[in-house]
Amino acid sequence: MEEVRLDYSKYRFERAEGCLDESRDMFMRDKLLTALNRSYYAIFHAIRAVTIIDGFESKKHKGIISHFNQYYVKTKIFPPDISKLIDSAFNLRGYADYKDMYIASRKETQEQISNAEYILTTIKPWLAKRWAEIEKEDKIMNAIFTRTSTRQFTPDKVESKYIIKILRAAMAAPSAVNQQPWEFWVSDDPEINERLSQATPYATPAKNAPVVIVPCYRTNDLAAPMMVEIDMAICAENILLEAEELGLGAVMLGIAPLEDRMNYVAEILKLPENFRPFMLIPIGYPVSKRPQEDRYEPAKIHTV
Numbered sequence: 001m002e003e004v005r006l007d008y009s010k011y012r013f014e015r016a017e018g019c020l021d022e023s024r025d026m027f028m029r030d031k032l033l034t035a036l037n038r039s040y041y042a043i044f045h046a047i048r049a050v051t052i053i054d055g056f057e058s059k060k061h062k063g064i065i066s067h068f069n070q071y072y073v074k075t076k077i078f079p080p081d082i083s084k085l086i087d088s089a090f091n092l093r094g095y096a097d098y099k100d101m102y103i104a105s106r107k108e109t110q111e112q113i114s115n116a117e118y119i120l121t122t123i124k125p126w127l128a129k130r131w132a133e134i135e136k137e138d139k140i141m142n143a144i145f146t147r148t149s150t151r152q153f154t155p156d157k158v159e160s161k162y163i164i165k166i167l168r169a170a171m172a173a174p175s176a177v178n179q180q181p182w183e184f185w186v187s188d189d190p191e192i193n194e195r196l197s198q199a200t201p202y203a204t205p206a207k208n209a210p211v212v213i214v215p216c217y218r219t220n221d222l223a224a225p226m227m228v229e230i231d232m233a234i235c236a237e238n239i240l241l242e243a244e245e246l247g248l249g250a251v252m253l254g255i256a257p258l259e260d261r262m263n264y265v266a267e268i269l270k271l272p273e274n275f276r277p278f279m280l281i282p283i284g285y286p287v288s289k290r291p292q293e294d295r296y297e298p299a300k301i302h303t304v
Helices: 002-028 032-054 061-073 081-098 106-146 160-171 190-196 225-245 259-269
Strands: 182-187 211-218 275-277 279-284
Touching: 002 032, 002 106, 032 061, 032 081, 032 106, 061 081, 081 106, 106 225, 160 182, 160 211, 160 225, 182 190, 182 225, 190 211, 190 259, 211 225, 211 259, 225 279, 259 275
Parallel strands: none
Antiparallel strands: 182 211, 211 275, 211 279
16 A cells, blocks of 8 residues: 555656646746646645645545645644645636636736745655655565565575574564563574474475574573563564565474474574574575465454
8 A cells, every 4th residue: 555655646746747847838828827727736736745645535625735734734844834825826726717707917827836836846855755765664564565485495505694684683573571582593504404304294395495594492581481482473574574575585384382393403403401492494595486365354354
C-alpha cells in the first residue's frame, strides 16, 4: 500500500507541475480564464500529492483542502499563508469556470500563477523528503514480503562482511527484559555442515550450504528463562530478513525443544554446558528464487 501511495503522490505532483506550465502558457496567450483554471489545478494536484501519502481521499475539492489545512497547515508543516492562497485560488477558479461574464484581470491572474509557483516550491522539498522516507521503509518491508525459504544453494562462498551484517541484525532483535540470551556458532566447514544436516530428517539443506549459522541460547543468568524461545525466534527472523536483504537465501531448520536433536548438535559444535542450540539456519546464494505466497487473510483480523 505504501508503494501505491508513493506512486500516486509522484504522479499527482507531476500533474501539478504540468498544470502550472499550462497556466503560464495560457497567460502568455492572454487566455486568462484558462490560466486561472490551470493554476488552481496546479495547487490542487500538489496538495493531493501530499494528502494521498496518509491515505486520505475525497471526491470533493473542499474535502481535500480541509484535510490539508487541518493536518498540514494548522500543524505548521507548511506556512499558514498557504491556506489563504488555496482558498483564493479555489474562489477564482470558481469564477472563471462558472460565473457568467466574468472578466479576469491580468494582475489577479499573474498573482495566482505566482501563488501556485510559491505553493509548489514550498511543497516539493517536503514531498521529496517523504518520498525518500517511504522508499526506505518499503525497502525494509520488501524483505518481509519477498523472503522465502531457500533449500538449495550455489557453491559460491558467502562473504564474511555479509555474515557480520547478518549477525549484527540478529543481535538487534528485542528480547524479554533485554536478556539477550543468544550466541552464535557459524560453520563454513563442509564436514561439519554435513553432520549438522543429519540432525533431523528435514535438515538436508545444511549439507551443501556454504554457511550454517546455529543460534544458541545460554541457560544461566537469565532474567526471564520462560521467554527464551520467543527471544530466539525473533532473533532468527532477523537473520532471515537480513539474508534476504543482502540477496542471499536462508531457511530455518528446527532443533529446539527436542532434546535428542539439541544434544546431537551440541555435541558436534562442542557447545559449553550452559548453551543449548535453538535451530540451524543454512545460508547461501539461492539456486533459484520463487515469489512469496500472499498469506494475508482479512478474515483473521478481529477488531475489538
